[in-house]
Amino acid sequence: MADPSRTTDPKPPMPRWVKVFGIIAIxxxxxxxxxxxxxxxxxxxxxxxxxxxxxxTEEQAPPSGGPGGHxxxxxAPAYP
Amino acid sequence: xxxxPRVRKFALTVHVTLSIGWMGAIAGYIALxxxxxxxxxxxxxxxxxxxxxxxxxxxxxxxxxxSLFTGLVISLATKWGxxxxxxVLISLLLxxxxxxxxxxxxxxxxxxxxxxxxPTRSGEDLRALGGTLVHSVGGTxxxxxxxxxxxxxxxGMTRYGWRKQQEQRRKQQEQRDxxxxx
Numbered sequence: 001m002a003d004p005s006r007t008t009d010p011k012p013p014m015p016r017w018v019k020v021f022g023i024i025a026i027x028x029x030x031x032x033x034x035x036x037x038x039x040x041x042x043x044x045x046x047x048x049x050x051x052x053x054x055x056x057t058e059e060q061a062p063p064s065g066g067p068g069g070h071x072x073x074x075x076a077p078a079y080p
Numbered sequence: 081x082x083x084x085p086r087v088r089k090f091a092l093t094v095h096v097t098l099s100i101g102w103m104g105a106i107a108g109y110i111a112l113x114x115x116x117x118x119x120x121x122x123x124x125x126x127x128x129x130x131x132x133x134x135x136x137x138x139x140x141x142x143x144x145x146x147s148l149f150t151g152l153v154i155s156l157a158t159k160w161g162x163x164x165x166x167x168v169l170i171s172l173l174l175x176x177x178x179x180x181x182x183x184x185x186x187x188x189x190x191x192x193x194x195x196x197x198x199p200t201r202s203g204e205d206l207r208a209l210g211g212t213l214v215h216s217v218g219g220t221x222x223x224x225x226x227x228x229x230x231x232x233x234x235x236g237m238t239r240y241g242w243r244k245q246q247e248q249r250r251k252q253q254e255q256r257d258x259x260x261x262x
Binding site: 009011012014015017018021 | 166170234235236237239242245246
């Protein structure tokens with residue numbers, strides 16, 4: 001029967017680079033949060049363009065060229 | 081699940097190609113993004129926004145998903161695992177975050193392209209749109225961080241990885257003891 005204690009190593013501590021990485025990540029997230037709250041990034045994100053306005057207006061309806069914007073076949077009169 | 085060395089090398093080649101392709105596509109996108117932010121020419125703005133959407137939708141997004149998928153396959157099929165080492169875990173988190181932000185940003189880019197494609201929109205309308213430089217440059221920085229982590233593979237095992245390692249050693253030890261008793 002194997003003795004489990006023979007192969008047990010002490011738990012490794014969290015490496016310093018992971019801690020530094022975590023601190024930087026928190027700072028960056030706080031920075032974006034603060035800029036958003038303060039107003040600098042109030043218009044940040046896709047919602048700034050799509051909110052309440054899908055961007056598609058009646059003006060964007062298919063232009064001239066017949067119903068549905070299709071070009072009439074060659075030889076056919078454009079305006080019958 | 082483990083891969084043979086040949087399959088592992090092939091998978092790694094595909095993953096590196098897709099990941100570097102993702103970065104390269106963003107570099108091309110940034111060039112258009114800069115043009116969209118700085119140009120005064122209406123024609124240039126129209127072309128830039130339309131090209132930005134095409135690159136984002138048909139190159140960057142597919143490469144992002146492909147890179148994420150191949151990364152998952154490689155980590156799960158090799159000794160590295162997905163949650164055993166901090167550098168793999170952080171790379172995974174950053175890739176997922178970058179992909180989610182990219183998907184959200186694609187909506188904005190599509191809106192820009194819709195406006196640019198509208199011939200009734202004036203140059204003023206297009207200039208008012210601005211660009212997505214914060215996201216594209218920020219995304220590049222995130223991908224560079226992932227690249228550095230993947231190349232240097234800094235040491236550090238998570239608690240889960242440590243537990244798995246202990247289990248594995250215990251099993252090996254038990255097998256050795258059994259062999260000695262025979």
